[in-house]
Amino acid sequence: MARAGLTTERVVRAGAEMADEIGFEQVTPTELAKRCGVKTASLYSHVKSAHELKTEIALLALAELADLASAAVAGLAGKDALIALANVHRDYALEHPGRFAAARFRLAPETAAASxxxxxxxLMRAVLRGYDLAEPHQTHAVRLLGSVFSGYVGLESSGSFSHSSPGSPESWTEILDALDVLLRAWPRKK
Structure with missing residues (x-):
């Protein structure tokens, strides 16, 4: 029987908070049950397995990030939209490192399709419309943006840029300027 006051949503949110504190990979039902003040068996009345817990945290993170990105790019186009989208990803990753990692968790195809x-x-395709990219170039550009956003913030959050000059924020700005130039000059082979 589920503990009064403990819901699946609360369990998932507690798991997301834990992921931000100790890392997404370190979140387990046992550790989360301790945090929630219940036995592990009680937690399983809200999530069936460790995999389901991680999936639910990933879905939460994807939704939060999509909401933030939608608000950030609303009414913008071209470079302004690109910068807004990029900054939302970077800011979210720095503020919620465990959730950002969770957003990259591999989901089952049917779960991913509904996420x-x-x-x-x-959103990325909407931003790219400002660069007049048709398929298949648009798909390649979506993959490039995702790689840059994820790769840069992953390296930055692990401290890879903390021991050299110029500072990471300056590099980020220059990289976004370069991405804008690249997207405007994208090679359009047929």
Missing amino acids: AGIRHAQ
Whole structure:
């Protein structure tokens, strides 16, 4: 029987908070049950397995990030939209490192198809419309943006840029300027 006051949503949110504190990979039902003040068996009345817990945290992170990105790029186009989208990803990763890692958790195909991950691709494609990229170039550009955002913030959050000059924020700005130039001059082979 589920503990009074403990809901699946609360369990998932507590798991997301834990992921930000100790790392997404370190979140387990046992550790989360301790945090929630219940026995592990009680936690399983809200999530069936460690994999389901991680999936639910990933879905939460994808939805949060999609909501933030939608608000950030609303009404913007071109370079302004690109910068807004990039900064939302970077800011979210720095503020919520465990959730950002969770957003990259591999989901089952049917779960991914129903997730906010679809909104992320749509947002990137909306930003790329300002660069007049048709398929298949647009798909390649979506993959490039995702790689840059994820790769840069992953390296930055692990401290890879903390021991050299110029500072990471300056590099980020220059990289976004370079991405804008690249997207404007994208090679359009047929």
